[in-house]
Amino acid sequence: MTRIRTHYDNLQVQEGASPEVIEGAWRVLARKWDPDRHPDDRLRAERVRRIIDHAYRVLSDPRLRGEHDAWIQAQREALHGPEPVLPDGDSPPANAAPRPGTHRRSRSLGLTGITMAWVGAFALMWWLFDDYLDRREFPNRDLVVEQGAANELVLRRNHAGHYLAPGMINGEPVIFLLDTGATQVSVPVHLADRLGLHAGSRGRALTANGPVEVRRTRIRELALGPFVIGNVSGHINPGMRGDQVLLGMSVLSHLDFAQRDGRLILNLP
Structure with a gap:
């Protein structure tokens, strides 16, 4: 049987999926196939990422999605022929013999439904496992500063013993890796333009x-978190390949910090 590969297949969603489901599926797959997570097979990861990004661009645009749906319908009609349409108010006689291929088509639709159910279950398990790995790597990703705690921030250590935290540089979101052994804030060169940083003297x-x-x-x-510091010294580092910004003592020296029970507690002095 000829199989039509669609953008819905590439994102592992059903054809009637809502925009929210489509976006959620894309985010999960985009994170899974981030080339930085596949250093040993980067070319394949980049190819898969291009496929899922293109699928999302099509399915997130109502006009492009409509054109894609029409293409899918045309391909199916070319393979199986259009379904016969009865005049309004007419119905086949109760004792009419099944049309040729009806049982085969019904069986095919049944198998398709079962397959889609398995695909949906697999996608859900994949999402849950990927979410577990992400939380294991970045336990502070949903960090919320409690009201009244403007002078304290508590971070949990990840499975590798590092402290990662969301933050902002010049109003743009970043992920900080706190490192008391670093003297400066070190920013990967590919993030510098987005963060509005200007390259100065060499070092x-x-x-x-x-x-x-x-x-x-x-x-x-x-x-x-609750701490905002201005005029911070840092450097733009072409040797960093990831998206994490190294947060060194040029910031941490403004805070009191202590480690206790797998947590880093930061306070204003």
Whole structure:
């Protein structure tokens, strides 16, 4: 049997899926196939990511989605022929013999329904497992500062022993990796433009892969939980490949911090 591959298949959703379901499926798959998560097979991850990104662009646009639905219908009619349409008010006689292929089509639809149910169950399990891994890696991703706690921030350590936290640089969201062994705020070069950072004088920084040439910069405003610090020194680092911003002592020196029971507690001095 000829199989029509659609953008719905690429996002693992049903054809009648709502825009919210489509967006949710895309986010899960985009995170799973982030090339940075597949350093040993980056080309394949990039190819899969392009496919799912294109599928989302089509299905999130009502006009493009309508055109895609029409194409799917045309392909099915070309393969199986259009369904006969009875005049209004007419119905086949009760004792009429089934049309040729009716049982085969019904059986095919039944198998399709079962298959879609399994695909839906698998997608749900995939999403739950991926969400578990994400929370294991980034337990502070949904960090909310409680009202009245403007002078304290408590972060949980992830499975690798690191403290990650959401924050802002010049009003743009980032993920900070807190490192008391770093002197500066170190920003991956591919994030600099989005964060409004300007490359200044050249310098050198020592990384896990050895020394690297960096460009000094000044951060107009940096926010971490309830703490907002202005005019922070940092550098733009071409040796960093991920999307995490290293938060060093140029910020942490403004705070009191202590580790206790797998948590990092930060306070204003």
